[in-house]
Amino acid sequence: MSNLNWTEIFGQAMDAAGVLIETQPATADHLSAWQIADRHWQKLAEVAMTHRLRWSAGWAEQGPEQFSVYVLFEKQGEYLQVRTSIDLNRAELPSQATVYPAANRSERHTQDMFGIKFAEHPDNRPWTRHKAWDKHQYPLRKAFAVQGQPEAITPPDLDYAFVKSHGAGTYEIPVGPIHAGIIEPGHFRFQAVGELILNLEERFGYTHKGIEKIAEGRTPESLARLAGRVSGDTTVGHAWAACKAMEQAANISIPPRAALLRGILAERERVANHLGDIGAICNDVAFTFAQIQFSRLREDWLRTQANIFGHRLLMDCIIPGGVKHDIGEADCDAFKADNVRLRKELSDIITTLDLNSSLEDRLYTAGFLSEDIAAAFGTLGYVGRASGQDFDVRRDAPYPPYDKVTVKVALENQGDIASRFWIRYKEIMASMKLIEQFMALLQAGEIATAWQIPAAGSSGLGIIDGWRGEIVSYVAFGSDNKISRFYPRDPSQLNWPALEKLVLNNIVPDFPVCNKSLNGSYSGNDL
Structure with a gap:
């Protein structure tokens, strides 16, 4: 029986796939760090998927001569941070969203903020921009001034290409982005027949705060x-x-x-x-x-x-x-x-x-999220644990003071x-x-x-x-x-897409309680 941990086994699989790994110093417990060439970015995702790694996060940063792009995977409480570098003037990578649905919105955010193109991405629509800056400007590039060059009034984002309703008896219901009460803005576009929800699309970013830039x-x-x-x-x-x-x-x-x-x-x-x-x-x-x-x-x-x-x-x-x-x-x-x-x-x-x-x-049987879909989108916290995703950082990658106690993790699988x-x-x-x-x-x-x-x-x-x-x-x-x-x-970045799935085949009047049962953070998503 092999004494290798999953990171070492995964490394061997990457080596067999022809990917050269440069090991980097890890900055945290329960973490390994690698550097790979940009041409292997999608191969990394493909091999990670076959080894059942969970896609956790993705981000980028600009250096003097290149962009660094990062992805974070997790399995059995151990994390793997992988970095690649791309030229500032040829900012393009293969998309990992073709393999991991969880990477979809993260890559779109990186595209809008840095101008890094993700080739073969399944959805190349803007995600964060909302016309608050020119489509050829990228706020997280160092040359972009923190105050930007805003117009007196931001033009309305009228041409976002929502999926259109087709077929006899189907119709669309636009909800938001301004809601009753005090919740933050988010737009939900439904296709329905009668009261049955056939499709839901979310649109966020209406209160982009510039957190990353002003940091x-x-x-x-x-x-x-x-x-x-x-x-x-x-x-x-x-x-x-x-x-x-x-x-x-x-x-x-x-x-x-x-x-x-x-x-x-x-x-x-x-x-x-x-x-x-x-x-x-x-x-x-x-x-x-x-x-x-x-x-x-x-x-x-x-x-x-x-x-x-x-x-x-x-x-x-x-x-x-x-x-x-x-x-x-x-x-x-x-x-x-x-x-x-x-x-x-x-x-x-x-x-x-x-x-x-x-x-x-x-409440029972409504808003059903299967274990397979919960896993595919990398759902977290009570959303994931209600659909059989048995993971909690406090127990599985313990940090002080949780390393001193036993953390009891609640788990359900009815979804x-x-x-x-x-x-x-x-x-x-x-x-x-x-x-x-x-x-x-x-x-x-x-x-x-x-x-x-x-x-x-x-x-x-x-x-x-x-x-x-x-x-x-x-x-x-x-x-x-x-x-x-x-x-x-924020966990909401991975949980929000699950709402589009768990409302399917529910009736429109059940959307509010389906939404509340997930309770994603608009603010945590709209950085």
């Missing part, structure tokens, strides 16, 4: 604040991932107490969002009682956070090298009281929901709205237990490590499990402690 030249402290605003409901997750990447680049380790406090913050963020989502799922099928109760529980949870950390959503609590706020014995008592109260309340409310036949009728509902509930229960374990491990000590200025050219890759799933954050430093490249990959 350039920032200090580590400033980048941490920016990362916490990639998606406001995941401020802990994105700030942690960015800080983890910066800490790797600077070759520093955070104190054990700081790691435990980060864990407490992340799990409280997870609980708060899951409480809100469960209530919202019920509300979208007119079960208002549950929405009221879960909103009340979430509000109590957030008020404790405001009292202890100074911010309801925990913004700016994570800083490079550690955390901003320490907690005392009284704070731990407040967290314990929150857990006791929440467990008691959930025991009563969940029993009521479980016995409600009308709720069951709307419907009910599964995504129950995964959230189980994760709430597991998160409260983790919070208690982290508090029990707390010992006196520092909450931050002194910062060390990284050498120019240093980079890091921060991978953590946010409440929506795996977050990937790439950070590279230039000179004078300034950021030269920041790329955050």
